[in-house]
Structure formats: structure tokens, C-alpha cells
Amino acid sequence: MTHSNQTIAIIGAQISNVLQPVFSQIGQDPVRQMSGFIRAIRYMGMFAVPISVIQAAVGPSIFAALFGAKWTGSVPSFLALCVSQGFTFLAAPTVVLLKAQGRFRAFFAWQAAQVFLGATIMAFFVKFGSRPLSQFLNGVGFAAAEESAPALAISIASALVWATVCPAAMWLATRSSELRFRDWAWVIVEPWIISLPVSVGIALAPTLLKAV
Helix, strand or coil: CHHHHHHHHHHHHHHHHHHHHHHHHCCCCHHHHHHHHHHHHHHHHHHHHHHHHHHHHHHHHHHHHHHHHHHHHHHHHHHHHHHHHHHHCCHHHHHHHHHHCCCHHHHHHHHHHHHHHHHHHHHHHHHHHHHHHHHHHHHCCCCCHHHHHHHHHHHHHHHHHHHHHHHHHHHHHHCCCCCCHHHHHHHHHHHHHHHHHHHHHHHHHHHHHHHC
């Protein structure tokens, strides 16, 4: 997990340091504050999502080159965590906005809901999802399927949690403004639409080159 999210963790920390004073200074102008927030999310997505999906695209080849067959079973978990990372980029600007608005109760409620939802979903996936995932991994030829299945269950649960709680936090931060749902929802979807075709091409490139 550390290797899959360290890039966005570094970027997110720097973004928070920059945005905190900016959002606080323009707190008396909600329209300008929201405009700055949407721009921050858009620019962050332009970097974070391509990094995440390209990292997922090259992950299997890097695992094979560096670790050989021993760690093949970790590849699906790594891919799921890359997807999770693609959504965590929303967290830093949204948390900064909530703090700049002085909405610490809302921030605490969001954090509490995230912990509860994360623990519940992860426990459910590990208990009921490990066996089906083990069978799936065996079916697609991954080594050490039984050992890898619980980690994959947690990774998928993590992706689901972040894909849920981060947009929820954006809704919480913007619900009192004039922004409509489609105004900020499109900012989340747009970088995925642009990045996914590129990542598929990168992932298929080794196979295509071998065929040539």
C-alpha cells in the first residue's frame, strides 16, 4: 500500500500547505472560495489520476521485472490500491476547505463516518470475499492465490471506501454554496475519462510489441 499511494501522499501534503492560507484569506468571499476549490480539485486530478492509472498500467511489468514470480499474487492488490489512490487526491483540498470554513464538526463527522464505513466494509470483504477472490485469482493464473486473497479483499474495500467518502466530503463542503452537483462531479469524472484509454494503451504495449 505504501508504494501505491506515496506519490499522492507527497503531493497532497504540499497542496494542503499551499491551500490552507489561500482558502482562509478568501473565506469572506464564498463564491471566490468555491471557484478556487474547484480549480484546485481539477488541477490535482490532472496530475493524480494519470499518475494512478499509469502506475497501475506498468505495475504488473515492474513486479515481474523486480520480484519475479514470487510476488505475482500481490499485483491485483497493487492495482486496486492504485484505483483507491486515484480518489484520495480529493481528500486534501476538501479537508482544507472544511477547515477554512470553520466547519470542524462536519469534518469530525466525516472522519468518524469514514472510519466506521471503512472498518465495516473491510471486515465484510475479508470475511465473505476472500474465498471468491481466491477462486478468481486461481482462475486467472495468479500464484499464491489463497495467501493473496485477503490482501486483495482489503484493497478492493479501500478503493470502494475512498470512492465513496471523498465525493461525499466534496458534497458536504459545497452543499451550502451555489455549486450544483454536476459542477463538481464532472471534475471528478473528467480525468478518469482522459486517463483510462492512455493506461490501457500502456498496459497493452508490451504484448503488442511482442506480436510485432
